[in-house]
Amino acid sequence: MCLAIPARVVSVDGPLAKVEVGGVSKIASVHLLDGVKPGDYIVMHAGFALSRLDEAEARETLRLLEQMGELEPGTLG
Amino acid sequence: MKYISEFRNPELARRAAAEIAALTDGPVRIMEICGGHTYVIFKHGLTEILPPEITFIHGPGCPVCVTPLERVDLAIEMAREKNVILATFADMIRVPGSRSSLQQEQARGADVRMVYSSLDALEIARRHPEREVVFFAIGFETTAPTNAMAVLLAREQGLKNFSIFSNHVTVPPAVRAILDSPDVTLDAFIGPGHVSLVTGSHIYDFVAKEYGRPVVVAGFEPLDILQSIAMILRQRKEGRAEVETQYRRAVTWEGNRKAQAAIGTVLESCDMRWRGLGVIPGSGLGLRKAFSDYDAMARLGMAEPPSLSDPKACQCGDILRGAKKPADCKVFGTACTPETPIGACMVSSEGACAAHYHFGRHRREAV
Secondary structure, eight states, rough: OOEEEEEEEEETTTEEEEETTTTTEEEETTTTTOOOOOOOOEETTTTEEEEOOOOOHHHHHHHHHHHHHHOOOOOOO | OOSGGGGHHHHHHHHHHHHHHHHHSOOOOEEEEEEEHHHHHHHHHHHHHSOOOOOEEEEEEEEESSHHHHHHHHHHHHHSSSEEEEEEEEEHSBBBOOBBBHHHHTTTOOOEOSSHHHHHHHHHHHHHSSEEEEEEEEEEEETHHHHHHHHHHHHTOOSSSEEEEEEEEEHHHHHHHHHHHHTTTSSSEEEEEEHHHHHOOGGGHHHHHHHOOOOEEEEHHHHHHHHHHHHHHHHTTTTTTOOOETTTTTTTTTTEEEEEEEHHHHEEEEEEETTTTTEEEEEEEEEGGGGGGBBBHTTTTTTOOOOOOTTTTOHHHHHHSSSGGGGTTBBBBTOOOOSSSSGGGTTTTTHHHHHHHHHHHHHHHHH
């Protein structure tokens, strides 16, 4: 139910944005999120943009993942 | 950056699994509160690559599953009213009430419409000014602002034939109820990422401060879950119990203030009964008095229904509290299947029973 998906904003017209999800065009309401602009990635739920995806944070998360697995079992005290 | 494929990288999953193995030094019981996480854990077979010491306890974060029987019955009663169009999300159409379902009512001639968004229900109201359009609204803090926004737009647009049957619930009171429950022991929580888009991560602070359990707010790709487990294990290793956000690309500590304001303008806290958890004080969101014109119960003259017990064979209640597993239920996979569900946990793909059923874990657990 709380399913939400990343969508790329193509254009914004007043309270509605044209977005793309995996190559499929959809309309998202931007009533609940200020400052949405073309090129942004948003998280969309039940037809509404609820959050903007932050590329720098996403890269940082991936960087932390890349650092994982360097430890061998039993090496931590 | 596509925000999906990057977080399904098998090499990074292997690294995360190795990190988790290195950090595991005993049994850990982790509740993933959100049904969306339950689905991801099963769909991607994450339990297969984790040490056996890590047990997932599936939480109550499936609004379809926790909506009590009497409220499904009341929606059915609303759909039976002459002149009513009842709009709701797909899973609510299939969920069984005590004697019928909205799907069965639809077959008998009731005008029940499936929608993806509250805005679709609003559009139906615009197109049918002569009909009474009721939106059977369910959901956690993720969905509540979208439904509240529909009410604000209905008022702004002067729509007089739109109302909602509010069954919104909120996460923190349910987590508290589970932590206070004597038959459920939990070591840590994976926090619901999409609820947190709206609320911010700060709402789980009491879990760390009052109950001493780590919470990591997670995204919905397999690497998100794996990284979150590693973060939980690291907190335990270092003797910390804090709220951390793994899903930082989307979630902040404060959340989406505009969405919070939409909830606060239209809805107010109320007591709500949950399937499996009983009445939890302050766990629901009902319409404020100022918006009573948009309250379906008031408009149709319907009173709060008396509570109903689940069918005897159904163990959804215990499963929703994390006290039992789907395979512990006698009708799981036999009389109760996704095609003919007896309990709500088998209806929604995010229900623990449906996830177990679809991804075959019941077979392994059964032997």
